[in-house]
Amino acid sequence: MTDREKLIAKIRALTAKTVAAGCTEAEAMAAAEKVAALMRDHAVSETVIDMEKASIGVKFDVRSIKTRVCTAVAHVTNSAMVHLREGRDKTVIYVGAAPGPQIACYLHDVLHRAIEGGVKEFRKGAFYKARRSDKTRRKAVEDFVDGMIRSLVCRLLLMFRANISTARGDQARAALDEMFPKARMVRPKEAKARFADATYAGDRAGARVNFRHGVERGGVAGLIGKAGA
Known part of the structure; x- marks a missing residue:
């Protein structure tokens, strides 16, 4: 602390x-x-006192395309996020009015587990195995992940569109800036697709993920607060 x-x-x-x-x-x-x-x-400020935060460990760096998932999760839960690294430990912290940060960590875990599972299945497929070098295989996985993330983020935004509040999001970002004054904006690296088939496979994998059932069973939907509230 x-x-x-x-x-x-x-x-x-x-x-x-x-x-x-x-x-x-x-x-x-x-x-x-x-x-x-x-x-x-x-x-x-009073805004900071009213805010909660929740954290979850990650394996990826701040410039990874996977941070786009974190940004989307923060957005739909009316939270803000920061990626911290201390030695080998990497953590994503979500800040916002309760229960936003707790819900953000739940969604974060669901989506990143889905991506990990999708990559495992992709590596078993013929397209991945047909790549002849480690470099092209890594690129194929990157394109697959990019496609899967785009699909999952679109579904997430659609699912939670009624919960998103610009005002609450702004308050969360202001609180995060106050809590972490030394934090700076780092943009994820641009994904330059090479293998369209891998990207399409990722998109289809994202469409198959049944995270709605887990979200509804977990009592997440409807707990964040309606837009404009």
């Missing part, structure tokens, strides 16, 4: 000291004054 995260945790603990929670009026007033001073002295 960073110093800023400790500060935010302290502020949240102080805001919980209310009369309704069993504190005296004097204790609640003292806590409120301390909160105001901490927020003023450390430039912490």
